Amino acid sequence: MSDTFEAKRPPTGVGDGVDLIAWCRRMREHHPVWLDDETQGAHVFRFDDIQTVLSTPEVFGSDFGELTPDFGEDVPNFMEGVLTMTDPPMHGKLRKLVSQGFTPRSIARLEPRVAELADELFESVAGQDRFDFVSSITYPLPVIVIAEMLGIPASDRDLFRQWGEALLASNYELPVGAIPEGDISSDIVDQMKEMRDYLLSHVEDRRNNDRGDLISRLVAVEVEGERLKDTEVVGFLNFLLLAGHLTTTLLMGNALLSFADAPDALARVRGDRSLVPAAVEETLRHRPPVIFQYRLAKQDTEIGGVHVPAGRPVVTWLLAGNRDPEKFASPDRFDLDRATTGHLTFGHGIHFCLGTPLARMESRLVMERLLDRYSDWSLGDPVYYERSPDIFGVKSLPLDVTPA
Numbered sequence: 001m002s003d004t005f006e007a008k009r010p011p012t013g014v015g016d017g018v019d020l021i022a023w024c025r026r027m028r029e030h031h032p033v034w035l036d037d038e039t040q041g042a043h044v045f046r047f048d049d050i051q052t053v054l055s056t057p058e059v060f061g062s063d064f065g066e067l068t069p070d071f072g073e074d075v076p077n078f079m080e081g082v083l084t085m086t087d088p089p090m091h092g093k094l095r096k097l098v099s100q101g102f103t104p105r106s107i108a109r110l111e112p113r114v115a116e117l118a119d120e121l122f123e124s125v126a127g128q129d130r131f132d133f134v135s136s137i138t139y140p141l142p143v144i145v146i147a148e149m150l151g152i153p154a155s156d157r158d159l160f161r162q163w164g165e166a167l168l169a170s171n172y173e174l175p176v177g178a179i180p181e182g183d184i185s186s187d188i189v190d191q192m193k194e195m196r197d198y199l200l201s202h203v204e205d206r207r208n209n210d211r212g213d214l215i216s217r218l219v220a221v222e223v224e225g226e227r228l229k230d231t232e233v234v235g236f237l238n239f240l241l242l243a244g245h246l247t248t249t250l251l252m253g254n255a256l257l258s259f260a261d262a263p264d265a266l267a268r269v270r271g272d273r274s275l276v277p278a279a280v281e282e283t284l285r286h287r288p289p290v291i292f293q294y295r296l297a298k299q300d301t302e303i304g305g306v307h308v309p310a311g312r313p314v315v316t317w318l319l320a321g322n323r324d325p326e327k328f329a330s331p332d333r334f335d336l337d338r339a340t341t342g343h344l345t346f347g348h349g350i351h352f353c354l355g356t357p358l359a360r361m362e363s364r365l366v367m368e369r370l371l372d373r374y375s376d377w378s379l380g381d382p383v384y385y386e387r388s389p390d391i392f393g394v395k396s397l398p399l400d401v402t403p404a
């Protein structure tokens with residue numbers, strides 16, 4: 001290991017991840033906790049340090065309200081009611097309310113419907129020897145599922161995609177770890193307003209009509225005698241709509257990228273379908289759809305022996321932690337036999353992802369169908385990657401397929 005690697009910002013653009021993974025490795029080896037003087041961000045790369053940050057919410061908070069620029073009342077900030085941006089004690093109350101809809105049992109109940117939807121999507125490309133895996137299968141499936149859970153028309157999914165892209169686009173240019181400031185483009189604001197008005201109309205409808213869906217439950221529920229405000233329900237719905245589909249879409253595409261790197265693993269899964277869950281889990285570790293998570297140092301503190309002053313954004317690099325050799329041996333290898341337990345892809349601690357069973361189930365059902373229907377596939381050209389700096393995965397993945 002060379003002892004000269006100057007700390008620097010991540011390469012621009014995640015793309016296929018090769019440069020970013022190399023950067024994560026060198027930073028973890030040489031600057032496991034790096035304070036970027038210019039942006040003030042504190043970057044954390046080691047598995048153990050990341051776990052410590054994520055499991056200490058009293059020191060490393062998630063409420064970024066004070067750091068978020070106020071663009072005026074007319075620009076929705078979608079931050080109220082968002083679990084991932086809420087600290088205790090409010091976080092615990094909100095989480096208790098919404099977690100009922102996400103217990104392993106309530107998710108398991110959805111399985112027949114998810115399987116039916118996956119069958120329909122694969123049927124829609126039957127007979128084609130080439131199709132885009134993302135637009136045909138992995139984008140529509142999770143978005144239809146989350147829309148049905150919430151009780152909003154899945155036929156509006158092109159709108160959700162458009163809004164999601166606008167929200168992601170607002171952070172393309174910002175260096176990772178920097179505190180947002182300045183202006184926001186009027187196009188993005190228009191998209192955000194459209195999304196807010198759309199969600200608000202559903203919330204208002206449920207205030208008058210109990211439709212037996214998740215939105216109806218959220219408007220009716222009381223937190224210590226108080227109902228959630230419309231802005232809180234809208235913020236949470238916005239988060240769920242985005243968190244509930246983009247990440248899972250990316251996971252399924254990433255599985256195919258990992259298989260392309262590890263054809264032996266694919267051959268084993270072909271021969272033994274009981275390995276599908278292990279393949280999904282190893283994909284999660286190997287290519288996490290969410291690359292990093294932010295926290296905010298609430299007080300002067302220390303991470304891995306480095307002093308971090310109060311008020312600093314802390315960037316926990318989940319991708320770097322998942323490839324820390326202290327935790328996972330030969331971490332760059334896609335290995336179906338490894339114990340993946342504890343990977344950081346779904347976070348850690350009080351904010352641990354609520355959608356974990358759903359994401360795993362959707363991915364398993366899709367992988368099983370892909371293997372059943374096609375005896376072989378190869379990745380076509382061109383593959384397009386997502387552009388946001390915190391997102392790892394493909395936006396478009398053409399597959400050339402050989403039917404089974």
Ligand code: HEM
Pocket residue numbers: 062083084085095146240243244245247248251288289290293344345346347348350351352353354355356358359
């Ligand atoms: C592969 C797919 C997914 C990945 C990689 C992922 C990743 C994450 C991560 C890293 C967090 C922690 C955030 C933090 O620490 O601040 C999180 C939280 C959360 N996720 Fe997921 N997620 C996925 C799928 C889903 C799905 C399908 C849903 C819902 C339908 C969902 C709902 C949530 C919720 C509600 C939280 C907030 C929990 C809290 O703050 O208490 N996620 N997710």
